[in-house]
Amino acid sequence: MGKRQQTDIKTLFEPNKLVKVCAPMVRYSKLQFRNLVKKYDCDLVFTPMILADSFCKSAKARSNEFTTNLLDTPLVAQFAANTIHDFVGASYLISPYCDGVDLNCGCPQGWAREQELGCQMLRNPQSIYALIRECRNQICKPFSVSVKMRLLKDLKKSVEICRQLERCGASFLSVHARTPECSVGPIDKHGLRAVVESVEIPVIGNGGVGSLENCIELQECAKVAGVMVANGILANPTLFSGTNVTPMRCVQDWLDICYNSTLGVQEYEKLCGSEQLSGAPAHIMRLFRGFLNNAKHNLKNNPVQETSKQLAIEINSNVFATISFEKVDENTYDLVHTTIPEELRGRGLGHIFAERIFDHLAGNGRKIKLTCEFLQEYFVKNRVKYSGLIIEDFETRAAP
Missing domain, CATH: 3.20.20.70 (Aldolase class I)
Structure with a gap:
């Protein structure tokens, strides 16, 4: 000491x-x-x-x-x-x-x-x-x-x-x-x-x-x-x-402090069961699960924000899931690219986000074209629900 x-x-x-x-x-x-x-x-x-x-x-x-x-x-x-x-x-x-x-x-x-x-x-x-x-x-x-x-x-x-x-x-x-x-x-x-x-x-x-x-x-x-x-x-x-939930940066700070590294959360999860880490893992994952659960809640409940080029939902304080688009005409959007924060990918948030955006556009009388491959895949799995939303010239790359 x-x-x-x-x-x-x-x-x-x-x-x-x-x-x-x-x-x-x-x-x-x-x-x-x-x-x-x-x-x-x-x-x-x-x-x-x-x-x-x-x-x-x-x-x-x-x-x-x-x-x-x-x-x-x-x-x-x-x-x-x-x-x-x-x-x-x-x-x-x-x-x-x-x-x-x-x-x-x-x-x-x-x-x-x-x-x-x-x-x-x-x-x-x-x-x-x-x-x-x-x-x-x-x-x-x-x-x-x-x-x-x-x-x-x-x-x-x-x-x-x-x-x-x-x-x-x-x-x-x-x-x-x-x-x-x-x-x-x-x-x-x-x-x-x-x-x-x-x-x-x-x-x-x-x-x-x-x-x-x-x-x-x-x-x-x-x-x-x-x-x-x-x-x-x-x-x-x-x-x-003043935050109501643990932000992702705090989880990363905790990892950095405990292990003196820039070990990411996904890499950390892979090590959790390997006995290479001990002492604090349960608490780290409690913090991360709180962040993840809050992200899912916000994706389901926060309003869709629309600008001239982007559709977005705030996941956490100043952290957004976004879809960039180009207007084909006043009522048709070409959805070009979907972005989920890197630390939250692979956890089902993309599907929640896609559903919110599709429902938002359908509710506002829009039609969509899908250039984004992720959204193409999502549509294939949900074709029955959204068949009337896609413009006629859309062709999926995967079999229906």
Whole structure:
């Protein structure tokens, strides 16, 4: 791990600014994914939750659980701990390589509860105060010390815990606006706002966010300084840049980051089963399938755009399927060439596109001539449906 210049995280929290945060996620918010989301307007990233006791005891654990690079800033390392020795010790070891540490007081998983970690810590807030106070005393600012927690059913207790954490020296708080017993469903925006209004330090809201619009709405409603996203950014790493689906360029960025190459998606798919790639393939393909499914949806539903020389449907942001044409007369088009983006060829999109264009022209009373060989082949397979659309002098190159 190379030492690099630290960032003062508190400088991110400027008035009227939305700080966009990638949540700590087991297995996923590792270095490569952090580097990816930073390319798409993410302001602050967290490591996955790390067990502080193992981190202190084992150099192998430190090597396995934490890696970073010069692009990986601002970065907060999150620990699960319930003793001062483990939390402060792990924080001290990692402090040269990140910009802050966070104590996980929100994980609701059974194994964490059994070990008195995560949300179980909220049952004994005095222990949380002791860990934060001692860590703040041992590691100098601007290194941040923060807590990620959930709301309790008794909102007054949540507010009191947050006030005490501020007094203990917490730099900021991240609050998942659900109780430990609730993993899905609406978040408690009222409770989150009550926490925000009870402290002077920045509060990051978390839970129920699936788009940049959701982030903005949560900030406006709860007055949080930032919004942390987990599942939403895992499904779409470009979420903070305002896109609703993962664009193809992000999938390629992910491949480039993970494998330090310009390996294309089609080449990647051929390698997936060959054991030459490991670790991230499932997530890469999840991103790509999302892009492909969105492309199919858009081809079926977006309007046909027509210019004097081209028919087009937008597949994704500024990505189009197109057919170039020449006018034979006012009501007859010679369809010359079909173009599907290279990374999406061979996936049935051409047939969806051809059907939309044929239906569009038929619905507008047009006739067509087919110079494009791909469209000739499509017509042969769908002759019955479109027999009245083709001008009489059309001759297919294949038998009907």
